[in-house]
Amino acid sequence: MRMDDERESTNIEDVRGSGGGSRAPLRIGGIGGIVLILGALYFGVDPQIVLNLLEGGAAPSTTSQTVAQAPSPVDDAQKRFIARVLASTEDVWTSYFAQMGKTYHAPHLRLFTGGTNSACGYAQTSTGPFYCPVDQKIYLDLGFFKELQGRLGAGGDFARAYVVAHEVGHHVQNQLGIMQEMDGRHGTSLQGKNGQSVRLELQADCFAGVWAKRANDAKNILESGDVESGLNAAAAVGDDRLQKETQGYVVPDSFTHGTSAQRVTWFRRGLSAGDIGQCNTFSASSL
Template sequence: MRLDDERESTNIEDVRGSGGGGRMPLRIGGIGGVVLILGALYFGVDPQIVLNLLEGGANPTENSQTVAQAPSPADDAQKQFIARVLASTEDVWTSYFSQMGKTYHAPYLVLFSGGTNSACGYAQTASGPFYCPANQKVYLDLGFFQELQNRLGAGGEFARAYVVAHEVGHHVQNQLGIMQQMNQQYGAAQQGAGSQSVRLELQADCFAGVWAKRADDAKHILENGDVESGLNAAAAVGDDRLQKETQGYAVPDSFTHGTSAQRVTWFRRGLSSGDIKQCDTFSASSL
């Protein structure tokens, strides 16, 4: 990706290595819990919603204390890259919202290591990146990118950019009132193939594609191989693929994010069109 000359976002809270303890991670028991958490592990809106349901509804906290190790030089280079990607999403969505006669309020991105408390509950590395609508922040442990590359086989800069863009896509949904409408109508815990949760996630994939298309049109940020890297990342985090890798079979009734094919399809749709009107997963008869 061509981002070396781009600005870095200042909307980053780096709490890596700050210490402080924080609430201990919740314990998850039983196959049902494992299946549910698989749906929230990668690129979710808020894995703590699932954790709270399994544990009986623990109250979220606003505390940002963290259990962490000091960042490495390699992580600092990744932080710089993430800051540039975040800045690019700010530029794209600010312009797009302006065209719609709206004002875009950019999210903050919290970098943590190990674990940290959020307004949506305890965040930990194993939960994967997620967006917390309660305080409009994205939470990311840079160690997730090693997992993405080494275990899921989805390396490359654009794969990492896709992760950030997907979470920012949830923020766009929040800003447009889509997330609130879905929660009011269907509740946050709905799951299963074709569910509103899956549609919300696939729309965030599509929004990530919209960002990439518009950013590339404006500044030619994509290089050879980037698109393939992003599509590979989308495929790597499909519910069916994750479940088959973990337990040997897929359980469609537990899907929360969509299959690999669906995630690729909707990411590609946004990437091809650059138009959020093409991302209406909620009206789509077929995903």
């Protein structure tokens, strides 16, 4: 990606090396807790572990004893890259919202190592990147990118940019009231191949594609192989692929993010259209 000359966002909170602090149990219900639980699926982590953390319980000893370390030069380079990607999302969504007659309020992104408190509960590396709608912050341990490239086989700049853009997509949903609408849909299934959480996640994928399309049209940031890198990242975190890898079989009724094919389809749809009007997963008869 051509990002070296782009500005860096000032909405970065870097708490790496400061330690995780004391665990704060989840104080909210609804979509805030759901989004945090969904983040665990990036790693194929048992959601019950996250639920235990949200309730103020202890994590497994190997995780709870994580000691925060000072950022390495590689991490600092990644921080600068993430700050540039975040700035790009700010520019794109500020312009897009203005076209709709709305004001975009950019999220903050907190970089942490090991664990940190959020308004949605205690976050740690094993929960994966996630967006908390209560404090409107994105939480990211840069160690996730090693997992993305190593275990999940999805490396490259645009794969990392896709992760950030997806979480920003959740913030866009929050800003547009989509999350609140979903939270009020009582009696509808959250999980399952056609569940509400799947539709929420696929729409965030589509919004990530919208960002990439508009950012590239404005500043020509994409290079050869970048789109493939993003599509590979989307496929790497499909429910079917993660379940097959972690437990050896697939359970569609437990899906929360969508299949690899679905994630690629909706990301590609946003990337092609550059229009959030093409991202209405909630009215789609087929995902």
